[in-house]
Amino acid sequence: MSPESLFRRALLLATLSTAFFSAHADTLDNIRAARKIRVSIDLAVPPSGMTDANMKPTGSDYDVAVLLAKDLGVALEVVPTVGATRIPNLQTGKADLIISTLAWTPERAKVVDYSIPYAPQISLVGGVKSLNVKSMADLAGKSVAVNRSTTQDKDLTENAKGANVVRYDDDAGVITAVVTGQADLVGTSSALFKTMQEKAPQRQLEQKFVLRLNDLGIGVRKDDPKLLAWVNDWVKKNHANGKLNEIFKKYHGTDIPKDVVEKWVAAK
Template sequence: MRLENLFRRALLLAALSTAFVGAHADTLDNIRAAKKIRVSVDLAVPPSGMTDANMKPTGSDYDVAVLLAKDLGVALEVVPTVGATRIPNLQTGKADIIISTLAWTPERAKVIDYSVPYAPQISLVGGVKGINVKSMADLAGKSVAVNRSTTQDTDLTQNAKGATVVRYDDDAGVITAVVTGQADLVGTSNALFQTMVQKAPQRQLEQKFVLRVNDLGIGVRKDDPRLLAWINDWVKANHANGKLNEIFKKYHGAEIPKDVVEKWVK
Protein backbone atom coordinates (compact mmCIF):
# COMPACT_ATOMS: atom_id res chain seq x y z
CA MET A 1 0.00 0.00 0.00
CA ARG A 2 2.88 2.31 0.83
CA LEU A 3 4.47 1.67 -2.57
CA GLU A 4 1.13 2.40 -4.26
CA ASN A 5 0.90 5.74 -2.43
CA LEU A 6 4.44 6.63 -3.42
CA PHE A 7 3.65 5.75 -7.03
CA ARG A 8 0.54 7.95 -7.00
CA ARG A 9 2.53 10.83 -5.48
CA ALA A 10 5.18 10.48 -8.18
CA LEU A 11 2.50 10.60 -10.89
CA LEU A 12 0.97 13.71 -9.28
CA LEU A 13 4.31 15.48 -9.11
CA ALA A 14 5.02 14.62 -12.72
CA ALA A 15 1.64 15.99 -13.78
CA LEU A 16 2.17 19.19 -11.82
CA SER A 17 5.64 19.59 -13.31
CA THR A 18 4.27 19.11 -16.83
CA ALA A 19 1.51 21.65 -16.16
CA PHE A 20 4.04 24.20 -14.89
CA VAL A 21 6.29 23.75 -17.93
CA GLY A 22 3.30 24.07 -20.25
CA ALA A 23 2.15 27.23 -18.49
CA HIS A 24 5.59 28.80 -18.71
CA ALA A 25 6.03 27.83 -22.33
CA ASP A 26 2.72 29.37 -23.39
CA THR A 27 2.58 32.71 -21.63
CA LEU A 28 0.57 34.27 -24.45
CA ASP A 29 -2.31 31.83 -23.85
CA ASN A 30 -2.06 32.41 -20.10
CA ILE A 31 -2.29 36.19 -20.58
CA ARG A 32 -5.35 35.85 -22.78
CA ALA A 33 -6.97 33.42 -20.36
CA ALA A 34 -6.35 35.76 -17.42
CA LYS A 35 -7.44 38.74 -19.56
CA LYS A 36 -4.54 40.66 -18.04
CA ILE A 37 -0.89 41.31 -18.83
CA ARG A 38 1.55 42.14 -16.03
CA VAL A 39 4.18 44.60 -17.23
CA SER A 40 7.28 45.55 -15.25
CA VAL A 41 7.69 49.36 -15.48
CA ASP A 42 10.02 51.65 -13.52
CA LEU A 43 7.93 54.69 -12.52
CA ALA A 44 10.92 56.70 -11.29
CA VAL A 45 12.65 57.25 -14.65
CA PRO A 46 11.07 60.39 -16.14
CA PRO A 47 9.98 60.89 -18.84
CA SER A 48 9.90 57.16 -19.63
CA GLY A 49 8.19 56.17 -16.39
CA MET A 50 6.80 58.43 -13.66
CA THR A 51 3.67 59.38 -11.72
CA ASP A 52 1.54 62.47 -12.31
CA ALA A 53 0.14 64.96 -9.80
CA ASN A 54 -2.57 62.44 -8.88
CA MET A 55 0.03 59.70 -8.34
CA LYS A 56 -1.15 57.83 -11.43
CA PRO A 57 1.43 56.20 -13.73
CA THR A 58 2.47 58.03 -16.88
CA GLY A 59 5.45 58.35 -19.22
CA SER A 60 6.49 56.92 -22.57
CA ASP A 61 7.10 53.35 -21.33
CA TYR A 62 3.76 53.36 -19.54
CA ASP A 63 1.95 54.59 -22.67
CA VAL A 64 3.64 51.84 -24.71
CA ALA A 65 2.40 49.29 -22.16
CA VAL A 66 -1.13 50.74 -22.30
CA LEU A 67 -1.18 50.53 -26.10
CA LEU A 68 0.18 46.98 -26.13
CA ALA A 69 -2.42 45.76 -23.60
CA LYS A 70 -5.20 47.46 -25.56
CA ASP A 71 -4.15 45.85 -28.84
CA LEU A 72 -3.82 42.46 -27.15
CA GLY A 73 -7.36 42.90 -25.79
CA VAL A 74 -6.47 42.53 -22.11
CA ALA A 75 -6.21 44.69 -19.00
CA LEU A 76 -2.87 46.17 -17.94
CA GLU A 77 -1.34 45.51 -14.53
CA VAL A 78 1.78 47.57 -13.83
CA VAL A 79 4.40 45.78 -11.75
CA PRO A 80 6.49 48.63 -10.26
CA THR A 81 10.22 48.02 -10.43
CA VAL A 82 13.65 49.62 -10.28
CA GLY A 83 16.57 48.96 -12.63
CA ALA A 84 17.99 46.05 -10.64
CA THR A 85 14.67 44.16 -10.27
CA ARG A 86 13.37 44.33 -13.84
CA ILE A 87 14.82 41.01 -15.00
CA PRO A 88 14.28 39.16 -11.67
CA ASN A 89 10.59 40.18 -11.82
CA LEU A 90 10.39 38.49 -15.21
CA GLN A 91 12.39 35.38 -14.27
CA THR A 92 10.37 34.71 -11.10
CA GLY A 93 7.03 35.08 -12.87
CA LYS A 94 6.06 38.28 -11.09
CA ALA A 95 5.75 40.01 -14.49
CA ASP A 96 4.92 38.71 -17.96
CA ILE A 97 7.09 41.23 -19.85
CA ILE A 98 9.36 44.22 -19.23
CA ILE A 99 8.77 47.68 -20.76
CA SER A 100 11.22 49.76 -18.75
CA THR A 101 14.10 51.45 -20.62
CA LEU A 102 15.63 48.00 -21.06
CA ALA A 103 18.66 48.42 -23.31
CA TRP A 104 20.03 45.41 -25.16
CA THR A 105 23.28 44.01 -23.75
CA PRO A 106 25.02 40.67 -24.44
CA GLU A 107 24.83 39.78 -20.74
CA ARG A 108 21.07 40.38 -20.51
CA ALA A 109 20.45 38.57 -23.80
CA LYS A 110 21.83 35.40 -22.20
CA VAL A 111 18.98 35.27 -19.67
CA ILE A 112 16.03 36.96 -21.44
CA ASP A 113 14.84 37.58 -24.99
CA TYR A 114 14.36 41.03 -26.49
CA SER A 115 11.75 42.26 -28.92
CA VAL A 116 12.46 44.43 -31.93
CA PRO A 117 13.47 47.83 -30.43
CA TYR A 118 10.55 50.17 -29.78
CA ALA A 119 12.60 53.30 -28.92
CA PRO A 120 16.17 54.61 -28.72
CA GLN A 121 18.00 55.80 -25.61
CA ILE A 122 21.08 58.02 -25.54
CA SER A 123 23.36 57.14 -22.65
CA LEU A 124 25.80 59.83 -21.47
CA VAL A 125 28.03 61.24 -18.78
CA GLY A 126 26.99 64.68 -17.58
CA GLY A 127 27.96 66.98 -14.78
CA VAL A 128 28.72 70.41 -13.42
CA LYS A 129 30.03 72.85 -16.02
CA GLY A 130 33.33 73.57 -14.29
CA ILE A 131 34.52 69.94 -14.36
CA ASN A 132 36.71 69.21 -17.40
CA VAL A 133 35.64 65.76 -18.59
CA LYS A 134 35.54 64.77 -22.25
CA SER A 135 36.22 61.03 -22.20
CA MET A 136 36.43 57.93 -20.01
CA ALA A 137 40.10 58.65 -19.33
CA ASP A 138 39.20 62.02 -17.80
CA LEU A 139 37.10 60.29 -15.14
CA ALA A 140 40.17 58.87 -13.38
CA GLY A 141 40.19 60.01 -9.75
CA LYS A 142 36.59 61.26 -9.95
CA SER A 143 33.28 59.91 -8.61
CA VAL A 144 30.36 59.20 -10.93
CA ALA A 145 26.80 58.49 -9.77
CA VAL A 146 24.79 55.76 -11.53
CA ASN A 147 21.66 53.69 -11.09
CA ARG A 148 22.72 50.19 -10.04
CA SER A 149 22.62 47.42 -12.71
CA THR A 150 22.07 49.79 -15.65
CA THR A 151 24.13 49.93 -18.85
CA GLN A 152 25.75 53.11 -17.50
CA ASP A 153 26.87 51.16 -14.42
CA THR A 154 28.33 48.42 -16.65
CA ASP A 155 30.03 50.79 -19.09
CA LEU A 156 31.65 52.92 -16.41
CA THR A 157 32.67 49.98 -14.22
CA GLN A 158 34.39 48.28 -17.16
CA ASN A 159 35.89 51.28 -18.91
CA ALA A 160 36.36 54.24 -16.55
CA LYS A 161 39.69 53.15 -15.07
CA GLY A 162 40.53 54.88 -11.81
CA ALA A 163 37.01 56.30 -11.36
CA THR A 164 34.80 55.65 -8.35
CA VAL A 165 31.36 54.46 -9.45
CA VAL A 166 28.79 55.43 -6.80
CA ARG A 167 25.71 53.24 -7.14
CA TYR A 168 22.15 54.14 -6.16
CA ASP A 169 19.23 51.73 -6.02
CA ASP A 170 16.98 53.70 -8.36
CA ASP A 171 16.93 56.73 -10.63
CA ALA A 172 15.13 58.84 -8.03
CA GLY A 173 18.19 58.47 -5.79
CA VAL A 174 20.51 59.48 -8.64
CA ILE A 175 18.40 62.55 -9.44
CA THR A 176 18.39 63.63 -5.80
CA ALA A 177 22.16 63.18 -5.51
CA VAL A 178 22.85 65.35 -8.56
CA VAL A 179 20.23 68.01 -7.86
CA THR A 180 21.28 68.45 -4.22
CA GLY A 181 25.01 68.52 -4.96
CA GLN A 182 25.91 65.13 -3.48
CA ALA A 183 27.18 64.12 -6.94
CA ASP A 184 28.86 66.34 -9.54
CA LEU A 185 29.12 63.73 -12.30
CA VAL A 186 26.50 61.22 -13.42
CA GLY A 187 26.12 58.38 -15.92
CA THR A 188 22.51 58.24 -17.11
CA SER A 189 20.14 58.50 -20.05
CA ASN A 190 19.75 61.77 -21.95
CA ALA A 191 16.08 62.00 -20.97
CA LEU A 192 16.84 61.60 -17.27
CA PHE A 193 19.73 64.05 -17.47
CA GLN A 194 17.43 66.69 -18.98
CA THR A 195 15.18 66.23 -15.95
CA MET A 196 18.16 66.97 -13.69
CA VAL A 197 19.03 70.07 -15.74
CA GLN A 198 15.47 71.37 -15.38
CA LYS A 199 15.27 70.63 -11.67
CA ALA A 200 18.60 72.30 -10.79
CA PRO A 201 19.41 75.17 -13.18
CA GLN A 202 21.67 76.68 -10.51
CA ARG A 203 24.02 73.69 -10.84
CA GLN A 204 24.83 74.51 -14.51
CA LEU A 205 24.77 70.90 -15.61
CA GLU A 206 26.01 69.98 -19.08
CA GLN A 207 26.57 66.89 -21.19
CA LYS A 208 30.21 65.74 -21.10
CA PHE A 209 30.25 62.88 -23.62
CA VAL A 210 28.02 60.13 -25.06
CA LEU A 211 28.53 56.62 -23.73
CA ARG A 212 26.36 54.84 -26.31
CA VAL A 213 23.03 54.93 -28.13
CA ASN A 214 20.96 52.02 -26.83
CA ASP A 215 18.19 50.07 -28.54
CA LEU A 216 15.32 49.66 -26.07
CA GLY A 217 13.47 46.37 -26.37
CA ILE A 218 10.58 44.68 -24.59
CA GLY A 219 11.89 41.92 -22.34
CA VAL A 220 10.40 38.43 -22.61
CA ARG A 221 11.33 35.22 -20.81
CA LYS A 222 13.49 32.72 -22.66
CA ASP A 223 11.61 29.99 -24.50
CA ASP A 224 8.45 32.07 -24.95
CA PRO A 225 8.47 32.10 -28.78
CA ARG A 226 4.76 32.74 -29.38
CA LEU A 227 4.66 35.76 -27.07
CA LEU A 228 7.91 37.12 -28.52
CA ALA A 229 6.62 36.69 -32.09
CA TRP A 230 3.36 38.49 -31.26
CA ILE A 231 5.25 41.38 -29.63
CA ASN A 232 7.69 41.65 -32.54
CA ASP A 233 4.81 41.87 -35.02
CA TRP A 234 3.11 44.43 -32.79
CA VAL A 235 6.22 46.62 -32.52
CA LYS A 236 6.76 46.59 -36.27
CA ALA A 237 3.11 47.45 -36.96
CA ASN A 238 3.18 50.36 -34.52
CA HIS A 239 6.38 51.70 -36.02
CA ALA A 240 4.70 51.54 -39.43
CA ASN A 241 1.52 53.33 -38.28
CA GLY A 242 3.49 55.96 -36.35
CA LYS A 243 1.98 55.29 -32.92
CA LEU A 244 5.30 54.48 -31.22
CA ASN A 245 6.81 57.62 -32.73
CA GLU A 246 3.89 59.69 -31.40
CA ILE A 247 4.47 58.37 -27.88
CA PHE A 248 8.21 59.00 -28.07
CA LYS A 249 7.76 62.55 -29.39
CA LYS A 250 5.14 63.36 -26.73
CA TYR A 251 7.53 62.67 -23.87
CA HIS A 252 11.02 63.10 -25.34
CA GLY A 253 10.45 66.12 -27.58
CA ALA A 254 11.90 64.52 -30.71
CA GLU A 255 10.92 61.93 -33.30
CA ILE A 256 12.53 58.52 -33.62
CA PRO A 257 14.84 58.91 -36.65
CA LYS A 258 13.38 57.17 -39.71
CA ASP A 259 16.71 55.55 -40.59
CA VAL A 260 16.84 54.02 -37.10
CA VAL A 261 13.33 52.58 -37.49
CA GLU A 262 14.19 51.20 -40.92
CA LYS A 263 17.22 49.46 -39.41
CA TRP A 264 15.11 47.90 -36.69
CA VAL A 265 12.23 46.59 -38.81
CA LYS A 266 13.95 45.58 -42.06
Protein backbone atom coordinates in the same frame (compact mmCIF):
# COMPACT_ATOMS: atom_id res chain seq x y z
CA MET B 1 12.60 5.79 1.22
CA SER B 2 11.04 2.86 -0.61
CA PRO B 3 11.31 2.44 -4.40
CA GLU B 4 7.56 3.08 -4.63
CA SER B 5 7.91 6.35 -2.72
CA LEU B 6 10.81 7.44 -4.92
CA PHE B 7 8.75 6.67 -8.00
CA ARG B 8 5.85 8.75 -6.70
CA ARG B 9 8.14 11.67 -5.91
CA ALA B 10 9.74 11.50 -9.38
CA LEU B 11 6.30 11.37 -10.99
CA LEU B 12 5.14 14.39 -8.97
CA LEU B 13 8.23 16.39 -9.91
CA ALA B 14 7.82 15.51 -13.57
CA THR B 15 4.17 16.58 -13.45
CA LEU B 16 5.00 19.88 -11.75
CA SER B 17 7.84 20.55 -14.20
CA THR B 18 5.58 19.87 -17.16
CA ALA B 19 2.93 22.20 -15.75
CA PHE B 20 5.54 24.89 -15.10
CA PHE B 21 7.01 24.84 -18.58
CA SER B 22 3.58 24.56 -20.20
CA ALA B 23 2.47 27.65 -18.32
CA HIS B 24 5.45 29.57 -19.66
CA ALA B 25 5.04 28.21 -23.16
CA ASP B 26 1.41 29.36 -23.22
CA THR B 27 1.88 32.80 -21.66
CA LEU B 28 0.04 34.54 -24.49
CA ASP B 29 -2.93 32.18 -24.12
CA ASN B 30 -2.87 32.67 -20.34
CA ILE B 31 -2.91 36.46 -20.75
CA ARG B 32 -5.89 36.30 -23.08
CA ALA B 33 -7.71 33.91 -20.76
CA ALA B 34 -7.09 36.19 -17.75
CA ARG B 35 -7.93 39.27 -19.86
CA LYS B 36 -5.02 41.01 -18.15
CA ILE B 37 -1.34 41.58 -18.87
CA ARG B 38 1.16 42.36 -16.11
CA VAL B 39 3.93 44.69 -17.25
CA SER B 40 7.02 45.58 -15.20
CA ILE B 41 7.59 49.35 -15.41
CA ASP B 42 9.93 51.61 -13.42
CA LEU B 43 7.86 54.68 -12.49
CA ALA B 44 10.87 56.68 -11.25
CA VAL B 45 12.60 57.17 -14.61
CA PRO B 46 11.08 60.33 -16.12
CA PRO B 47 10.05 60.82 -18.85
CA SER B 48 9.94 57.08 -19.62
CA GLY B 49 8.17 56.14 -16.41
CA MET B 50 6.79 58.43 -13.70
CA THR B 51 3.66 59.44 -11.80
CA ASP B 52 1.56 62.58 -12.36
CA ALA B 53 0.20 65.06 -9.82
CA ASN B 54 -2.51 62.56 -8.90
CA MET B 55 0.06 59.77 -8.43
CA LYS B 56 -1.19 57.97 -11.54
CA PRO B 57 1.38 56.29 -13.82
CA THR B 58 2.47 58.10 -16.96
CA GLY B 59 5.48 58.37 -19.27
CA SER B 60 6.55 56.91 -22.61
CA ASP B 61 7.04 53.34 -21.35
CA TYR B 62 3.66 53.44 -19.63
CA ASP B 63 1.96 54.71 -22.80
CA VAL B 64 3.63 51.93 -24.81
CA ALA B 65 2.27 49.39 -22.32
CA VAL B 66 -1.21 50.93 -22.49
CA LEU B 67 -1.20 50.74 -26.30
CA LEU B 68 0.05 47.14 -26.26
CA ALA B 69 -2.63 46.03 -23.79
CA LYS B 70 -5.32 47.81 -25.80
CA ASP B 71 -4.26 46.13 -29.04
CA LEU B 72 -4.14 42.76 -27.28
CA GLY B 73 -7.65 43.38 -25.95
CA VAL B 74 -6.78 43.00 -22.27
CA ALA B 75 -6.47 45.16 -19.16
CA LEU B 76 -3.07 46.49 -18.07
CA GLU B 77 -1.65 45.81 -14.62
CA VAL B 78 1.52 47.76 -13.84
CA VAL B 79 4.09 45.86 -11.77
CA PRO B 80 6.24 48.63 -10.20
CA THR B 81 9.97 47.99 -10.38
CA VAL B 82 13.43 49.49 -10.19
CA GLY B 83 16.33 48.73 -12.51
CA ALA B 84 17.65 45.79 -10.52
CA THR B 85 14.28 44.00 -10.17
CA ARG B 86 13.00 44.23 -13.75
CA ILE B 87 14.35 40.85 -14.87
CA PRO B 88 13.69 39.02 -11.57
CA ASN B 89 10.04 40.15 -11.76
CA LEU B 90 9.81 38.47 -15.15
CA GLN B 91 11.69 35.33 -14.21
CA THR B 92 9.65 34.71 -11.06
CA GLY B 93 6.33 35.15 -12.84
CA LYS B 94 5.37 38.44 -11.19
CA ALA B 95 5.22 40.07 -14.63
CA ASP B 96 4.46 38.89 -18.17
CA LEU B 97 6.60 41.52 -19.92
CA ILE B 98 9.17 44.22 -19.18
CA ILE B 99 8.62 47.66 -20.73
CA SER B 100 11.09 49.67 -18.69
CA THR B 101 14.06 51.19 -20.57
CA LEU B 102 15.51 47.69 -20.92
CA ALA B 103 18.60 48.20 -23.08
CA TRP B 104 20.01 45.18 -24.90
CA THR B 105 23.19 43.69 -23.44
CA PRO B 106 24.79 40.27 -24.10
CA GLU B 107 24.48 39.36 -20.41
CA ARG B 108 20.76 40.18 -20.22
CA ALA B 109 20.11 38.38 -23.50
CA LYS B 110 21.27 35.17 -21.84
CA VAL B 111 18.38 35.27 -19.34
CA VAL B 112 15.58 37.11 -21.19
CA ASP B 113 14.49 37.46 -24.79
CA TYR B 114 14.20 40.92 -26.35
CA SER B 115 11.64 42.14 -28.80
CA ILE B 116 12.54 44.24 -31.81
CA PRO B 117 13.44 47.66 -30.28
CA TYR B 118 10.51 49.99 -29.68
CA ALA B 119 12.60 53.10 -28.85
CA PRO B 120 16.21 54.33 -28.62
CA GLN B 121 18.06 55.52 -25.53
CA ILE B 122 21.17 57.67 -25.47
CA SER B 123 23.45 56.79 -22.56
CA LEU B 124 25.89 59.51 -21.46
CA VAL B 125 28.12 60.94 -18.78
CA GLY B 126 27.16 64.44 -17.67
CA GLY B 127 28.22 66.79 -14.93
CA VAL B 128 28.90 70.31 -13.76
CA LYS B 129 30.43 72.61 -16.32
CA SER B 130 33.55 73.33 -14.24
CA LEU B 131 34.79 69.73 -14.51
CA ASN B 132 37.00 69.03 -17.54
CA VAL B 133 35.77 65.57 -18.53
CA LYS B 134 35.73 64.44 -22.17
CA SER B 135 36.36 60.70 -22.00
CA MET B 136 36.51 57.64 -19.75
CA ALA B 137 40.17 58.37 -19.00
CA ASP B 138 39.22 61.74 -17.51
CA LEU B 139 37.07 60.02 -14.86
CA ALA B 140 40.08 58.59 -13.02
CA GLY B 141 40.02 59.75 -9.41
CA LYS B 142 36.50 61.16 -9.74
CA SER B 143 33.16 59.92 -8.38
CA VAL B 144 30.32 59.13 -10.79
CA ALA B 145 26.74 58.46 -9.68
CA VAL B 146 24.75 55.68 -11.41
CA ASN B 147 21.62 53.61 -10.94
CA ARG B 148 22.65 50.13 -9.82
CA SER B 149 22.49 47.30 -12.41
CA THR B 150 22.00 49.61 -15.41
CA THR B 151 24.08 49.68 -18.59
CA GLN B 152 25.71 52.89 -17.31
CA ASP B 153 26.80 51.01 -14.18
CA LYS B 154 28.26 48.22 -16.32
CA ASP B 155 30.01 50.51 -18.81
CA LEU B 156 31.61 52.68 -16.15
CA THR B 157 32.59 49.77 -13.90
CA GLU B 158 34.34 48.00 -16.78
CA ASN B 159 35.87 50.96 -18.60
CA ALA B 160 36.32 53.96 -16.28
CA LYS B 161 39.61 52.84 -14.72
CA GLY B 162 40.33 54.58 -11.42
CA ALA B 163 36.84 56.09 -11.13
CA ASN B 164 34.71 55.74 -8.00
CA VAL B 165 31.33 54.45 -9.25
CA VAL B 166 28.71 55.43 -6.65
CA ARG B 167 25.63 53.23 -6.99
CA TYR B 168 22.07 54.20 -6.05
CA ASP B 169 19.11 51.82 -5.85
CA ASP B 170 16.93 53.75 -8.31
CA ASP B 171 16.96 56.72 -10.69
CA ALA B 172 15.14 58.91 -8.18
CA GLY B 173 18.13 58.58 -5.85
CA VAL B 174 20.53 59.45 -8.67
CA ILE B 175 18.50 62.53 -9.64
CA THR B 176 18.37 63.73 -6.02
CA ALA B 177 22.14 63.26 -5.62
CA VAL B 178 22.92 65.34 -8.71
CA VAL B 179 20.28 68.03 -8.12
CA THR B 180 21.28 68.57 -4.47
CA GLY B 181 25.02 68.65 -5.17
CA GLN B 182 25.92 65.29 -3.62
CA ALA B 183 27.22 64.18 -7.04
CA ASP B 184 28.98 66.28 -9.67
CA LEU B 185 29.16 63.57 -12.35
CA VAL B 186 26.55 61.06 -13.42
CA GLY B 187 26.14 58.18 -15.87
CA THR B 188 22.55 58.13 -17.08
CA SER B 189 20.20 58.41 -20.06
CA SER B 190 19.82 61.64 -22.02
CA ALA B 191 16.18 61.89 -20.94
CA LEU B 192 17.01 61.64 -17.23
CA PHE B 193 19.91 64.06 -17.61
CA LYS B 194 17.55 66.57 -19.17
CA THR B 195 15.34 66.23 -16.09
CA MET B 196 18.33 66.96 -13.86
CA GLN B 197 19.22 70.05 -15.89
CA GLU B 198 15.64 71.33 -15.62
CA LYS B 199 15.47 70.70 -11.88
CA ALA B 200 18.80 72.35 -11.09
CA PRO B 201 19.74 75.04 -13.64
CA GLN B 202 22.01 76.65 -11.04
CA ARG B 203 24.31 73.63 -11.19
CA GLN B 204 25.19 74.32 -14.86
CA LEU B 205 25.03 70.68 -15.88
CA GLU B 206 26.30 69.72 -19.32
CA GLN B 207 26.77 66.55 -21.34
CA LYS B 208 30.40 65.38 -21.21
CA PHE B 209 30.42 62.41 -23.62
CA VAL B 210 28.20 59.65 -25.01
CA LEU B 211 28.60 56.18 -23.53
CA ARG B 212 26.45 54.33 -26.07
CA LEU B 213 23.24 54.42 -28.12
CA ASN B 214 20.99 51.72 -26.70
CA ASP B 215 18.18 49.82 -28.37
CA LEU B 216 15.29 49.45 -25.92
CA GLY B 217 13.41 46.17 -26.25
CA ILE B 218 10.39 44.64 -24.56
CA GLY B 219 11.59 41.85 -22.26
CA VAL B 220 10.01 38.40 -22.65
CA ARG B 221 10.79 35.23 -20.67
CA LYS B 222 13.09 32.73 -22.35
CA ASP B 223 11.39 29.88 -24.22
CA ASP B 224 8.18 31.88 -24.74
CA PRO B 225 8.22 32.08 -28.58
CA LYS B 226 4.48 32.57 -29.07
CA LEU B 227 4.37 35.73 -26.95
CA LEU B 228 7.67 37.00 -28.40
CA ALA B 229 6.37 36.57 -31.97
CA TRP B 230 3.19 38.49 -31.13
CA VAL B 231 5.16 41.31 -29.49
CA ASN B 232 7.57 41.56 -32.44
CA ASP B 233 4.68 41.80 -34.91
CA TRP B 234 3.06 44.43 -32.71
CA VAL B 235 6.25 46.52 -32.51
CA LYS B 236 6.71 46.42 -36.29
CA LYS B 237 3.11 47.42 -36.91
CA ASN B 238 3.27 50.36 -34.52
CA HIS B 239 6.56 51.61 -35.93
CA ALA B 240 5.06 51.46 -39.42
CA ASN B 241 1.88 53.32 -38.44
CA GLY B 242 3.81 55.93 -36.45
CA LYS B 243 2.17 55.33 -33.07
CA LEU B 244 5.41 54.44 -31.27
CA ASN B 245 7.05 57.55 -32.69
CA GLU B 246 4.12 59.67 -31.48
CA ILE B 247 4.61 58.37 -27.95
CA PHE B 248 8.38 58.91 -28.08
CA LYS B 249 8.06 62.47 -29.39
CA LYS B 250 5.38 63.37 -26.82
CA TYR B 251 7.73 62.65 -23.92
CA HIS B 252 11.24 63.03 -25.36
CA GLY B 253 10.67 66.02 -27.63
CA THR B 254 12.11 64.49 -30.79
CA ASP B 255 11.30 61.89 -33.43
CA ILE B 256 12.87 58.45 -33.47
CA PRO B 257 15.44 58.74 -36.32
CA LYS B 258 13.85 57.59 -39.57
CA ASP B 259 16.74 55.32 -40.51
CA VAL B 260 16.52 53.62 -37.11
CA VAL B 261 12.79 52.97 -37.55
CA GLU B 262 13.37 51.57 -41.07
CA LYS B 263 16.06 49.24 -39.71
CA TRP B 264 13.76 47.95 -36.97
CA VAL B 265 10.75 47.49 -39.23
CA ALA B 266 12.92 45.49 -41.64
CA ALA B 267 14.25 43.27 -38.83
CA LYS B 268 13.19 39.63 -38.71
